[in-house]
Amino acid sequence: MATMYNPPHPGELIKETMEALNMSARALSKALDVSPSTLQRLISCQSDISPEMAIRLSIVIGSSEQLWMSMQDAYDLWHARQNIDTSRLTRLQLSPVSAH
Numbered sequence: 013m014a015t016m017y018n019p020p021h022p023g024e025l026i027k028e029t030m031e032a033l034n035m036s037a038r039a040l041s042k043a044l045d046v047s048p049s050t051l052q053r054l055i056s057c058q059s060d061i062s063p064e065m066a067i068r069l070s071i072v073i074g075s076s077e078q079l080w081m082s083m084q085d086a087y088d089l090w091h092a093r094q095n096i097d098t099s100r101l102t103r104l105q106l107s108p109v110s111a112h
Contacts (some may be wrong), residue, residue: 018090022054022084023054023059024057026054045068
């Protein structure tokens with residue numbers, strides 16, 4: 013699987029979807045049954061999509077909950093790769109198993 017270059021935070025897609033539907037954050041938060049502040053943190057990319065939010069988004073906006081979680085994972089992994097020094101890490105080599 014190819015690594016996406018700097019994938020967007022899922023909150024950006026939610027914000028674009030709100031704009032396409034001409035929907036306010038307050039209206040979408042009501043549809044999702046979450047507080048407006050919870051949605052605001054998500055669309056401003058200050059909080060991550062939880063499994064519970066992924067389920068809510070899949071029902072209200074569409075796409076599977078797995079897709080919402082995959083978007084969050086891709087975002088998190090890309091940013092983690094930018095901040096971790098792996099230069100001293102090497103793959104472990106398994107020893108051949110001897111026959112008894």
